[in-house]
Amino acid sequence: MGDFNFRPYSxxxxxxxxxxxxxxxxxxxxxxxxxxxxxxxxxxxxxxxxGTIIINTRxxxxxxxxxxxxxxxxxx
Numbered sequence: 001m002g003d004f005n006f007r008p009y010s011x012x013x014x015x016x017x018x019x020x021x022x023x024x025x026x027x028x029x030x031x032x033x034x035x036x037x038x039x040x041x042x043x044x045x046x047x048x049x050x051g052t053i054i055i056n057t058r059x060x061x062x063x064x065x066x067x068x069x070x071x072x073x074x075x076x
Contacts, residue, residue, distance in 0.1 A: 001046040001070075008040050020047035023072040027054040044070045052076055 006012040008022070008031070023046040024039045025031065031040040037059055044067070046057065057072035 001044075001072075003044050003067075005043050007043060013045075016045075016047055021050060021052065022046070023048055023052075023054050023057045023074065024059075024070065026052075027057045027072075033058070039070075042070060043067060046070055046072045048072075048074060 004012070004016075008025075013022075024042070026048070027033070028039065032038050039059055042059060048054070053075045055073040055075060057070065059068045059070055061068050
């Protein structure tokens with residue numbers, strides 16, 4: 001997890017998601033959450049192993065950073 005500085009659909013993202021799942025798209029397959037936030041341009045990601053269950057994941061806007069952060073609640 002972390003600030004990977006690559007966007008979804010980039011080569012780096014595609015290489016990573018070939019072996020791991022993105023927590024955001026597991027919870028929100030359309031990239032848009034239930035508060036109408038579109039995560040398709042984010043550079044922070046939480047990647048999880050296949051089979052991990054995402055209970056919730058959100059993007060957090062904060063003045064403490066130059067971009068939003070992501071968090072996820074998971075179980076196996």
